Amino acid sequence: MSDVYVVGIDxxxxxxxxxxxxxxxxxxxxxxALADAGLGIMDMQAVYCGNLMQADAMVGQRIxxxxxxxxxxxxxxxxxxxxxxxxxxxxWMSIKAGMYxxxxxxxxxxxxxxxxxxxxxxxxxxxxxxLGSGTMPAVFAEAGMEHTRKxxxxxxxxxxxxxxxxQHSTLNxxxxxxxxxxxxMVMNAxxxxxxxxxxxxxxxxxxxxxxxxxxxxxxxxxxLMDRAVKVRASVLTSDPWQERDLVMPDxxxxxxxxxxxxxxxxxxxxxxxxLVELHDCFAxxxxxxxxxxxxxxxGEAGKLIDSGATALGGKIPVNVSGGLLSxxxxxxxxxxxxxxxxxxxxxxxxxxxxxxxARFGMTHVIGLGSACAxxxxxx
Amino acid sequence: MSDVYVVGIDxxxxxxxxxxxxxxxxxxxxxxALADAGLGIMDMQAVYCGNLMQADAMVGQRIxxxxxxxxxxxxxxxxxxxxxxxxxxxxWMSIKAGMYxxxxxxxxxxxxxxxxxxxxxxxxxxxxxxLGSGTMPAVFAEAGMEHTRKxxxxxxxxxxxxxxxxQHSTLNxxxxxxxxxxxxMVMNAxxxxxxxxxxxxxxxxxxxxxxxxxxxxxxxxxxLMDRAVKVRASVLTSDPWQERDLVMPDxxxxxxxxxxxxxxxxxxxxxxxxLVELHDCFAxxxxxxxxxxxxxxxGEAGKLIDSGATALGGKIPVNVSGGLLSxxxxxxxxxxxxxxxxxxxxxxxxxxxxxxxARFGMTHVIGLGSACAxxxxxx
Numbered sequence: 001m002s003d004v005y006v007v008g009i010d011x012x013x014x015x016x017x018x019x020x021x022x023x024x025x026x027x028x029x030x031x032x033a034l035a036d037a038g039l040g041i042m043d044m045q046a047v048y049c050g051n052l053m054q055a056d057a058m059v060g061q062r063i064x065x066x067x068x069x070x071x072x073x074x075x076x077x078x079x080x081x082x083x084x085x086x087x088x089x090x091x092w093m094s095i096k097a098g099m100y101x102x103x104x105x106x107x108x109x110x111x112x113x114x115x116x117x118x119x120x121x122x123x124x125x126x127x128x129x130x131l132g133s134g135t136m137p138a139v140f141a142e143a144g145m146e147h148t149r150k151x152x153x154x155x156x157x158x159x160x161x162x163x164x165x166x167q168h169s170t171l172n173x174x175x176x177x178x179x180x181x182x183x184x185m186v187m188n189a190x191x192x193x194x195x196x197x198x199x200x201x202x203x204x205x206x207x208x209x210x211x212x213x214x215x216x217x218x219x220x221x222x223x224l225m226d227r228a229v230k231v232r233a234s235v236l237t238s239d240p241w242q243e244r245d246l247v248m249p250d251x252x253x254x255x256x257x258x259x260x261x262x263x264x265x266x267x268x269x270x271x272x273x274x275l276v277e278l279h280d281c282f283a284x285x286x287x288x289x290x291x292x293x294x295x296x297x298x299g300e301a302g303k304l305i306d307s308g309a310t311a312l313g314g315k316i317p318v319n320v321s322g323g324l325l326s327x328x329x330x331x332x333x334x335x336x337x338x339x340x341x342x343x344x345x346x347x348x349x350x351x352x353x354x355x356x357x358a359r360f361g362m363t364h365v366i367g368l369g370s371a372c373a374x375x376x377x378x379x
Numbered sequence: 380m381s382d383v384y385v386v387g388i389d390x391x392x393x394x395x396x397x398x399x400x401x402x403x404x405x406x407x408x409x410x411x412a413l414a415d416a417g418l419g420i421m422d423m424q425a426v427y428c429g430n431l432m433q434a435d436a437m438v439g440q441r442i443x444x445x446x447x448x449x450x451x452x453x454x455x456x457x458x459x460x461x462x463x464x465x466x467x468x469x470x471w472m473s474i475k476a477g478m479y480x481x482x483x484x485x486x487x488x489x490x491x492x493x494x495x496x497x498x499x500x501x502x503x504x505x506x507x508x509x510l511g512s513g514t515m516p517a518v519f520a521e522a523g524m525e526h527t528r529k530x531x532x533x534x535x536x537x538x539x540x541x542x543x544x545x546q547h548s549t550l551n552x553x554x555x556x557x558x559x560x561x562x563x564m565v566m567n568a569x570x571x572x573x574x575x576x577x578x579x580x581x582x583x584x585x586x587x588x589x590x591x592x593x594x595x596x597x598x599x600x601x602x603l604m605d606r607a608v609k610v611r612a613s614v615l616t617s618d619p620w621q622e623r624d625l626v627m628p629d630x631x632x633x634x635x636x637x638x639x640x641x642x643x644x645x646x647x648x649x650x651x652x653x654l655v656e657l658h659d660c661f662a663x664x665x666x667x668x669x670x671x672x673x674x675x676x677x678g679e680a681g682k683l684i685d686s687g688a689t690a691l692g693g694k695i696p697v698n699v700s701g702g703l704l705s706x707x708x709x710x711x712x713x714x715x716x717x718x719x720x721x722x723x724x725x726x727x728x729x730x731x732x733x734x735x736x737a738r739f740g741m742t743h744v745i746g747l748g749s750a751c752a753x754x755x756x757x758x
Contacts, residue, residue, distance in 0.1 A: 001477050055434035058748040071619030078455045097475035098380050240450030369437040
């Protein structure tokens with residue numbers, strides 16, 4: 001099987017674009033990714049599109065109507081918050097399968113207001129479906145409190161995640177916000193669902209991101225190896241069945257399953273990873289995923305955030321982009337946007353927020369309901 | 380790359396099941412396909428789900444909650460009327476890529492009333508999206524009339540498609556209807572959009588179909604080669620750009636593009652194909668696709684239906700299942716249901732409607748907006 005490389009990738013600055021259509025938003029990122037690769041839409045042999053909220057509306061094909069209707073296969077994927085990563089992975093798979101040498105993956109979302117407020121916030125989402133049996137803030141609050149009960153993790157430790165990620169985002173011009181949020185400010189913000197205050201919840205924004213994937217043969221043929229980043233592992237999981245006492249959906253097990261497989265497939269361990277973009281949909285989630293991804297031992301996540309190891313300049317910087325908490329979380333775009341961030345560091349093109357000497361990076365998204373996607377990238 | 384085989388496949392009898400949920404409907408077909416393969420859900424390494432109308436609701440994962448939550452990757456695909464075929468193809472691709480040896484593909488749909496009535500029939504479908512600029516009946520009526528203008532195709536010739544497919548369905552216990560519809564009855568039925576009467580429009584039904592796909596290695600290991608059917612080609616296209624005078628969406632070009640590629644990839648021609656399940660969403664569509672798929676020369680489709688060649692017992696039987704016109708058309712299920720029909724014939728298990736000695740079969744679906752999927756299967 002051919003190795004697969006990212007040869008072009010970009011994202012729009014996340015924000016609110018009520019005056020644009022979903023295909024228009026997707027087309028912007030697609031054109032940017034193509035330009036980054038120095039290629040055009042006529043070079044693409046297939047298109048994989050991730051969009052959640054208009055998943056039935058042929059968004060991929062409508063993006064092609066904006067940028068060039070070439071007749072190539074278009075696949076539309078939806079997988080909750082792993083939607084964009086799923087589209088990327090299916091594109092990767094099509095190259096692995098030897099079907100194509102150059103594939104475009106696009107993730108895009110225009111957020112309805114209040115979706116994250118809970119199940120039934122938008123028509124068409126069944127209560128037992130996407131959002132599980134509780135509202136999103138409640139699920140991740142409860143999961144955080146379970147960590148507190150087991151390990152004594154404090155409100156301040158959870159809040160520090162938000163301080164860190166907001167600080168990171170001041171260095172990322174593509175993040176929704178570039179604002180420092182000191183610990184006091186985070187802890188004193190409006191309480192949404194203890195221990196997550198408003199500044200500890202991901203930002204509802206519109207956005208898009210896109211990547212051009214290529215087979216090794218094509219990368220060499222086009223002379224693109226200099227900036228190409230190898231996809232060392234691409235893993236997708238869903239929730240395994242388990243006996244649990246809690247009524248809330250499990251937010252941990254599919255990540256643990258995916259991390260184990262990702263490290264095995266990549267042939268590296270957590271100690272080899274130089275930066276991580278993980279799914280901080282709430283500040284509590286980042287704490288849980290430190291352990292789920294093996295960045296520290298179980299129960300040690302509070303100490304890890306206290307130590308500064310996950311801040312830029314630390315041993316294993318996490319969410320240097322600002323994360324979902326400050327960069328923003330346009331569901332279908334998020335999976336490719338975090339691959340953009342890691343790729344940018346591996347290329348040494350991340351400017352003021354560059355993780356120096358980064359060789360391996362990991363991206364992680366999780367959608368309740370359930371889908372977890374992990375990619376390990378290598379330069 | 381490994382050859383990929385269908386080792387288990389089945390569909391529920393199409394009908395109206397308002398009391399069941401979409402995941403329940405999908406689970407039924409999934410269990411039937413697994414039973415057909417003599418395998419269980421624990422054997423499946425990935426699940427690909429096609430569902431259009433709840434595309435944002437994690438239908439694949441919810442099917443797994445019904446039949447066994449194993450933690451495997453689940454991908455939800457949507458591609459208009461090619462939704463089920465797209466899920467099947469992505470599953471096929473994952474085996475081609477060497478990622479998995481056993482994969483489950485499920486297609487399912489619970490139809491809202493009036494969707495085929497036109498754009499905006501259901502909330503959430505943008506007017507310029509899935510259904511194109513005209514209503515479905517208008518689009519396929521206009522395309523039929525264009526054929527009439529160019530080649531003199533008659534109302535009776537279009538109507539004969541419906542007579543034939545309804546006749547076929549009397550031999551298919553899984554079709555929605557088993558009713559003979561003589562030519563007079565078809566031509567005198569309520570006019571929907573000339574030349575298509577109500578009996579010349581596909582039937583709005585609920586349904587599900589599922590397939591178990593396996594790598595060649597696994598088929599041999601499990602001793603399943605006897606009933607296994609090889610996927611000789613799997614092709615997906617979208618509408619290529621073209622200059623056209625008509626205001627209606629083009630219903631032909633993506634099929635022509637796909638057929639050309641499918642024959643090339645399979646290394647066979649139309650003369651080698653023993654039966655075809657094609658997308659007769661309206662009677663006019665079947666006439667057009669005879670030519671689009673190369674079953675006859677351009678302009679000869681009227682003569683082809685007159686000759687009886689496409690009826691059971693003819694040279695190239697088309698829609699022996701009863702087709703969308705009488706078996707029914709549950710959007711997300713249709714692509715896998717027509718693969719079920721062809722597979723059943725290639726296995727020699729089609730009972731009274733068996734196409735004798737069938738070795739190669741072709742399936743075809745097209746979704747406006749646009750996606751065309753063609754599979755060529757071989758025993």
